[in-house]
Amino acid sequence: MKWQIDQLKRTVPLMIAEGHAAELLAKIGRRLYSDRHSYLLARDMTVPFVAPKGKVPIVVRPVRSIDHAAILREIPTRLPALQAGLATCYVATCGDGEVCYMQWLIDSSQNALLERTFAGLCPPLRPGEGLLEWAYTFTKFRGLGIMADAMSQICTFGAAAGIRSILTFVDVDNVSSLRGCRSAGFRPARRRIERWRLLQSQVAFENLPEGAKFPFEDRTTDPTPSERSVEMDPKR
Numbered sequence: 001m002k003w004q005i006d007q008l009k010r011t012v013p014l015m016i017a018e019g020h021a022a023e024l025l026a027k028i029g030r031r032l033y034s035d036r037h038s039y040l041l042a043r044d045m046t047v048p049f050v051a052p053k054g055k056v057p058i059v060v061r062p063v064r065s066i067d068h069a070a071i072l073r074e075i076p077t078r079l080p081a082l083q084a085g086l087a088t089c090y091v092a093t094c095g096d097g098e099v100c101y102m103q104w105l106i107d108s109s110q111n112a113l114l115e116r117t118f119a120g121l122c123p124p125l126r127p128g129e130g131l132l133e134w135a136y137t138f139t140k141f142r143g144l145g146i147m148a149d150a151m152s153q154i155c156t157f158g159a160a161a162g163i164r165s166i167l168t169f170v171d172v173d174n175v176s177s178l179r180g181c182r183s184a185g186f187r188p189a190r191r192r193i194e195r196w197r198l199l200q201s202q203v204a205f206e207n208l209p210e211g212a213k214f215p216f217e218d219r220t221t222d223p224t225p226s227e228r229s230v231e232m233d234p235k236r
Contacts, residue, residue, distance in 0.1 A: 015076045023077075031201075036194040037172045039214075040205070041186035045159040045166060049185040051152035054145035056094050060153040063089040063102065070099050074138055078102070081134055084117040086110055090157070092150040100141035101150045105158050105166070106131045120203060122169070130158045132168040135177065148183035155184065178214050188212040 015024045030036070043049075063071075063082070071078055071091075082089065087110060092101035106114060108125040115124070122131055132154065137147050155166050169192060170177045191206040 011077060011079050018073055018076050020076055027077075031196045031199050033198075034196045036196070038169045038192045038194070039172060039178070039188050040190040040192055041168050041170060041178075041181050042189040043155060043166045043185045043187070045155060045164050047185075049152075051156070051185075052145065052148045052183045054149040056141075056144050056146070058092040058094045058100065058146060058149055058153075059097075060090055060092045060150055060157075063091050067091055067099050071102060075136055078134060078136070080117070084113065086113060086117070088157075090150070090154050092146060092153075094141070094146070100138050101136065101146050103135040103151065103154060104131075104133045105154050105163075106133060107158070107161070107163060120201065122167070125167075128162065128164040130163040130166045132166055135168070145180075145183075147177065147180035151180065151184035172215065175216055179216065182214055188214060 012024060015021065068082060071082070081104065086104055086106055088106075089102065089104045091099045094100050106125070107130045108127050111124045114121060121133070125131055132151065135147065135151070158166055166186075167189070168181060168186060170181055172178075172191075188208050189212075190208055193204045193206070195202045195204075
């Protein structure tokens with residue numbers, strides 16, 4: 001997540017107060033010097049797809065203000081997006097209504113707000129395009145297949161609103177999230193290279209060949225336990 005100065009003033013104290021100081025230092029370090037590679041994944045919503053189901057039943061709905069406290073205890077870095085007014089943030093709940101997953105589905109009507117609050121996050125969305133962003137599976141619910149189930153339901157909401165193509169970015173080394181996206185019907189479309197040098201970033205895109213595979217699709221071995229259980233984007 002790209003932070004502006006006013007967002008930093010709100011987010012940094014919250015991260016420290018909630019015990020996320022180590023994560024904060026790691027994020028600052030990456031913005032001083034790092035090369036981040038991610039896939040731009042795409043799903044054509046006009047193509048029939050059988051949605052997967054997780055190991056526990058979930059209910060997906062728009063976020064409510066009453067959800068914010070639990071979200072910010074778990075992942076304080078979502079504060080700027082929650083306060084920006086971007087439509088729409090969805091959450092998945094399970095059991096007695098506890099939030100287990102969250103993600104935004106943003107359409108082209110939000111381009112100006114997106115550029116104003118998170119400049120450079122993605123190219124402007126075209127009419128009929130949507131962006132899934134800031135996915136997060138809550139720690140106690142990982143390994144239950146919730147990500148693919150929730151993403152599929154959110155995509156269905158988008159299709160009902162007229163979105164024909166849905167995009168999302170996932171780091172190339174976040175194998176569990178890539179697997180979840182594949183299970184939700186996404187395929188690699190482009191590769192993004194984000195270079196950070198002294199808090200300044202440059203972003204470039206590389207086209208992938210038609211029919212490009214996920215990196216793990218050429219493997220002959222099973223995923224490691226860490227690959228099966230992440231279900232999040234830990235570097236955002």
